[in-house]
Amino acid sequence: MIIHVVQPGETIHSISEYYKIPVDRLILENGITNPVNLAIGQTIIIVQPEILYTVRPGDTLNSIAKQHNVSPMELLRNNPYLSDRKFLYTGETIVINYQTNRTSTINTGGYAFPYIDKSVLIKTLPFLTYLTIFNYRASIEGEIIARADDTELIQLAKTYGVAPMLFVSTITEEGIASHEVNYEILNNPSLQDRLIDHALQTLKRKGYYGINIYVEDITFDNINRVADYLKKASAIFHAEGFRIVITVTPITDYDTPYVSFGKFDYAKLSDYVDGIIFASYDWARIYNYPNSVFPVNVLRELLDYVASIIPKEKIILGITTQGYDWTLPYVPGATAASVMSNNKAVQIAAENDLPIQFNDAAQSPYFYYKDRDGSMHVIWFKDAISFNARAGLAEEYNLQGLSIWTIMRFDVQMLFIINTQYYIEKLMESVMKQGCRPVARPKC
Known part of the structure; x- marks a missing residue:
């Protein structure tokens, strides 16, 4: 993980190009609300994805999680904006794992x-x-x-x-x-x-x-x-x-x-x-x-x-x-x-x-x-x-x-x-029904 501190003259686009991370992902991952006018001294977290996945027809959050041997909860942590959604969209890219050193x-x-x-x-x-x-x-x-x-x-x-x-x-x-x-x-x-x-x-x-x-x-x-x-x-x-x-x-x-x-x-x-x-x-x-x-x-x-x-x-x-x-x-x-x-x-x-x-x-x-x-x-x-x-x-x-x-x-x-x-740590078994989140109509 790198924490980038915005310097004079930098923009969200120049930072995106430097770290080779798309602008929309930098904004999503950092919750940036002022992308067109960054403040000098503002911090931006840079973590490279390890595995990305492009959603295909018929996919659900559970099926994607099972395919990559991770939990649906981990997918929601890596892509929290999905919690606002009822559906996944064909062609969108989600993060399966980040390059981290968690121990x-x-x-x-x-x-x-x-x-x-x-x-x-x-x-x-x-x-x-x-x-x-x-x-x-x-x-x-x-x-x-x-x-x-x-x-x-x-x-x-x-x-x-x-x-x-x-x-x-x-x-x-x-x-x-x-x-x-x-x-x-x-x-x-x-x-x-x-x-x-x-x-x-x-x-x-x-x-x-x-x-x-x-x-x-x-x-x-x-x-x-x-x-x-x-x-x-x-x-x-x-x-x-x-x-x-x-x-x-x-x-x-x-x-x-x-x-x-x-x-x-x-x-x-x-x-x-x-x-x-x-x-x-x-x-x-x-x-x-x-x-x-x-x-x-x-x-x-x-x-x-x-x-x-x-x-x-x-x-x-x-x-x-x-x-x-x-x-x-x-x-x-x-x-x-x-x-x-x-x-x-x-x-x-x-x-x-x-x-x-x-x-x-x-x-x-x-x-x-x-x-x-x-x-x-x-x-x-x-x-x-x-x-x-x-x-x-x-x-x-x-x-x-x-x-x-x-x-x-x-x-x-x-x-x-x-x-x-x-x-x-999770102490209780999840009964998260939202794990279904289909691409088309909502059924698992």
């Missing part, structure tokens, strides 16, 4: 809200081991309250061999965690019992594979109570055959340019769970200092620490997919960053004829621009180099896997990198 298998998870665009979800599911559905809030009465009906998401996940995970937190509709509810849960055993029972009944009734608990407000003073709660919960969930993981946000100070994290004794928690997701997820608008979210230099410090106290096979690295736009000057606690897609960030740079800069320590791109009102902004986002650096940490540290916040937008480059670096 490791990891599990991948993605967070989704119930209102996710179904076409985005269907394109993403082939890349996932787990789908964490962000839908349930723990109440102070010990109940878990659903925001919406999640039945369709659960069934779609299983259709693609993806294990659905129930996510439980105290986070409100506004994206704010309730410190009061969290305190009551940690300090009230009877409340814990009710909450665990409600969660267990939901797991069974809905057909979830397991539970993902957001462990909020960990401190040096309460970590033993968190451990006691998880010990009780895991004994019950494991006895019923459910997987249990926790999500923690180790970042403790984002109000300065120097990001830090709390060095808590996570070993007290790891014995009771199947995995710990370490993530800096911003549930709503963020008021933090303009910077890369979870920069790679800080990630390495975090992984060096947690890998020294808990088994590496229980560590799951959280990666974020959004870009953030701050209006300057930044005022601590008052300046809120707005969320944007990485493609939108690139478009802003291209439209304003601004070169994208890159912070080597953070492994993240950024640039400054002025809006129509003359206000100065700074955008930090992710590109192919960013994703490659973060995804590579899973193999470097021999981690259990990666967890993506969020999959509400389909980020082609991120998933392309994961797909060309790793074999993706």
Whole structure:
């Protein structure tokens, strides 16, 4: 794999000619939305196909997969645009395999809200081991309250061999965690019992594979109570055959340019769970200092620490997919960053004829621009180099896997990198009917 950084004067056509890859394939594989006006510093992933196949009359996705001894899921990962289709077309070319050096298998998870665009979800599911559905809030009465009906998401996940995970937190509709509810849960055993029972009944009734608990407000003073709660919960969930993981946000100070994290004794928690997701997820608008979210230099410090106290096979690295736009000057606690897609960030740079800069320590791109009102902004986002650096940490540290916040937008480059670096574990047998996808009328 080569990550090409666009230089002054280059076009999508000159890059295509240089690497001998058709323009339409470069655009498809990278999700490029500004092909006629590339931004200087924009990244383009170059991976040469190993086997290409031209669709013939009578072919289906299943028949092509069987002919080349690959799974239909692998074909969808190599050609995600096919997920939007009901049919294959005679004469079109699809990728059977890419020239990769994959040696490791990891599990991948993605967070989704119930209102996710179904076409985005269907394109993403082939890349996932787990789908964490962000839908349930723990109440102070010990109940878990659903925001919406999640039945369709659960069934779609299983259709693609993806294990659905129930996510439980105290986070409100506004994206704010309730410190009061969290305190009551940690300090009230009877409340814990009710909450665990409600969660267990939901797991069974809905057909979830397991539970993902957001462990909020960990401190040096309460970590033993968190451990006691998880010990009780895991004994019950494991006895019923459910997987249990926790999500923690180790970042403790984002109000300065120097990001830090709390060095808590996570070993007290790891014995009771199947995995710990370490993530800096911003549930709503963020008021933090303009910077890369979870920069790679800080990630390495975090992984060096947690890998020294808990088994590496229980560590799951959280990666974020959004870009953030701050209006300057930044005022601590008052300046809120707005969320944007990485493609939108690139478009802003291209439209304003601004070169994208890159912070080597953070492994993240950024640039400054002025809006129509003359206000100065700074955008930090992710590109192919960013994703490659973060995804590579899973193999470097021999981690259990990666967890993506969020999959509400389909980020082609991120998933392309994961797909060309790793074999993706599937725990459930797929019942994907879309594998039929005939050339003519829809029958297998």
